[in-house]
Amino acid sequence: GDSVTQMEGPVTLSEEAFLTINCTYTATGYPSLFWYVQYPGEGLQLLLKATKADDKGSNKGFEATYRKETTSFHLEKGSVQVSDSAVYFCALSDAFGGGGADGLTFGKGTHLIIQP
Amino acid sequence: DADVTQTPRNRITKTGKRIMLECSQTKGHDRMYWYRQDPGLGLRLIYYSFDVKDINKGEISDGYSVSRQAQAKFSLSLESAIPNQTALYFCATSDLGPGRETQYFGPGTRLLVL
Numbered sequence: 001g002d003s004v005t006q007m008e009g010p011v012t013l014s015e016e017a018f019l020t021i022n023c024t025y026t027a028t029g030y031p032s033l034f035w036y037v038q039y040p041g042e043g044l045q046l047l048l049k050a051t052k053a054d055d056k057g058s059n060k061g062f063e064a065t066y067r068k069e070t071t072s073f074h075l076e077k078g079s080v081q082v083s084d085s086a087v088y089f090c091a092l093s094d095a096f097g098g099g100g101a102d103g104l105t106f107g108k109g110t111h112l113i114i115q116p
Numbered sequence: 117d118a119d120v121t122q123t124p125r126n127r128i129t130k131t132g133k134r135i136m137l138e139c140s141q142t143k144g145h146d147r148m149y150w151y152r153q154d155p156g157l158g159l160r161l162i163y164y165s166f167d168v169k170d171i172n173k174g175e176i177s178d179g180y181s182v183s184r185q186a187q188a189k190f191s192l193s194l195e196s197a198i199p200n201q202t203a204l205y206f207c208a209t210s211d212l213g214p215g216r217e218t219q220y221f222g223p224g225t226r227l228l229v230l
Binding site: 034042043045046049051108 | 164
């Protein structure tokens, strides 16, 4: 079945540091890939997405490139802020690839802590 | 107003009790989903619905049931709650048209089963 693996946290960085959160996936079809963010006490918000190989999703200074050859979708940001502290989830949707049930397959989440 | 709302936001119940979590959406989406979130496990799919007449089990449906009362409403029931159903529950929606693979989440319901 489909699966998503992302680096475990917590990841602690200083403000203005460079961020990378690794995400790799396995899927039977041609999935769409997502990064969702969960701020403390809130639900999940879509951060960015990519629907096909070599697509780059970007939002709020975050970027991720869909790499089919390495089955990866790593999240990057050049200079993090304290307000970026949250839990980040990598996810895939393979609903149209014949891979099985509809719905998103999530990684376990990476807790990011940015210190001033 | 929020596009996807969940009620209640917090609930404490006792083992063996029946409870219902409700989800409403104003996005006009046909597809709706229920997930649970457990620390260190991410989110896992419980049930999903493509329309009022189409209900499907997800990865972890045992101990849960759902009802799609209307396009805009999708309820999750725990017939006889047990402590390991203590979790954060999320409802989500998605469209049928372009961009249909993107899901939009409610704020969550935190459930504690004693």
